[in-house]
Structure formats: structure tokens, C-alpha cells
Amino acid sequence: MSAPSSYFARLHKPRMPLWWWLRRRTYLAFVLRELSSVFVGWSVVFLLLLVRAVSRGPAAYQEFLDRAASPWLVALNVVTLAFLLYHAVTFVNLTPQAMVVRLRGYRVPPLALAGSMYLAWLLVSAFLAWLVVG
Amino acid sequence: MAKRTMEPFVWLLFSGGGVAAALVLPVLLLLFGLALPLGWITPPDHADLLGLLRNPLTRLGLLVVCALALVHGAHRFRFTLQDGLQLRPYDAVIATACYGAALVGTAFAAYLLLVAL
Numbered sequence: 001m002s003a004p005s006s007y008f009a010r011l012h013k014p015r016m017p018l019w020w021w022l023r024r025r026t027y028l029a030f031v032l033r034e035l036s037s038v039f040v041g042w043s044v045v046f047l048l049l050l051v052r053a054v055s056r057g058p059a060a061y062q063e064f065l066d067r068a069a070s071p072w073l074v075a076l077n078v079v080t081l082a083f084l085l086y087h088a089v090t091f092v093n094l095t096p097q098a099m100v101v102r103l104r105g106y107r108v109p110p111l112a113l114a115g116s117m118y119l120a121w122l123l124v125s126a127f128l129a130w131l132v133v134g
Numbered sequence: 135m136a137k138r139t140m141e142p143f144v145w146l147l148f149s150g151g152g153v154a155a156a157l158v159l160p161v162l163l164l165l166f167g168l169a170l171p172l173g174w175i176t177p178p179d180h181a182d183l184l185g186l187l188r189n190p191l192t193r194l195g196l197l198v199v200c201a202l203a204l205v206h207g208a209h210r211f212r213f214t215l216q217d218g219l220q221l222r223p224y225d226a227v228i229a230t231a232c233y234g235a236a237l238v239g240t241a242f243a244a245y246l247l248l249v250a251l
Contacts, residue, residue, distance in 0.1 A: 031218050037210035040155045043163045044200050050166050055250045058180035068171035077167035088156035125161035
């Protein structure tokens, strides 16, 4: 009698190399998408520091703008913006796969769903830009 | 009966935060991180910006966006560490640290937007 294969299957723990996600472009894209979380966090912190500077008065606000113009922060924010855009595009494109929306019993086509989210993104961006500098 | 967990609730916050981060954060970072500091656009006066931020709708909206985006980031970063660096055995520590950081950030946001402004 041979031991059931599931017995060995339970003992066998496949070990993945630490850098498994460098092997394929799709794996790398996945990990980069996951890493966008760090930059989402940083952009929230950055905006909160702006709010703090504004609450402290005109001089603190000006100092915040000057500091934000320093090369290191500009570089960090360029990278952050790239990751935010990557997050936004991948999130919008995934939505139709994660969620089925029905209108009057008909499924909204995935392209229409993604398209309406891109439209919402555009409108929200335009509205916020108008609020701030309009 | 299946054991009840927090998972569905966390995933709901995760998607809400994902949408909030996607719709709101890029334009704000483009404006305040690049366009205004680098002078591509003339920065708004301090008084105007303060007035805008003190509007109750702005306070509430920003607080919701910050809280949701932080939870989203924390949840995703938790699995980034687990999968990317294979730290699954340390999930309890990682989850506590990630959600804890999101909570601290949300408290900071609430203090700034509701008290300090």
C-alpha cells in the first residue's frame, strides 16, 4: 500500500524565491501596482502637511510652497504622481471585472462602466482644479 | 455557519479608498506637489485657500478622502509585504502596524481639519 499522495502534498511547502516578481513583466506590474499603496499614503501625508501649513498662517504656507519646490521633493512628487496615475488607471480598469452593475435588468457593458469612471475622474479633477485656482 | 470576519468590511473600505484615491489624489498632488510650488500656476492667496479649507464641506470631504485612502493604502501594503517579501507568518504584526498607521494618520487628519483649522 502506498501512502496517499495528499499526505506528502501536505508536507511539501513550495518555497518561492524572494524576488519571484522580477521574473516576469506581469509579476513586476502587479508588485508595482501593490507598491502604489506607499505613494497613496505619502500623498495623503503631503496634503495634510499642506493643510497644517495653511492653518499656521501665510508665512508657513509660503514656506511649505518653497520647500515643496526643492529638487528632492519635486523628484519624490513626480514619482508619486506616476504611481497615483498607475493606481487610478489600474483601479478603473479592474472595476468592471470586480463589479457587475445592472440597469433595468441589463448588465452595463464593462467598457461603459470603465468609461463612466474615467469621465467621473475628469470631472472631479476639473472641479477640484477650479476650486483651488479658478 | 461560516465564521464571521472583518474581511468583507475591510475590503469594502479598500475599494472605497481605491476610488477616492483614484479620483481625487492625482489632481491635488499635481497642483500642490508640482504646479503651484514650481510656479506653473500662480498659487492661490493664503486667505482664499484658508477660506476654502474652512468650508465644512471641504473639511468633511478631505477627511473622508484621507481616511479611506489611508485604509486602502494600509490594506494593500499589508499584502504587498506578505506576498512581495513573503512575510505571511508575521501577518498579525504587519496588519496591526499597517492599520495602526492608517488610524494614526486619520486621527492627525481629523485633528487638523476639525480642530486646528
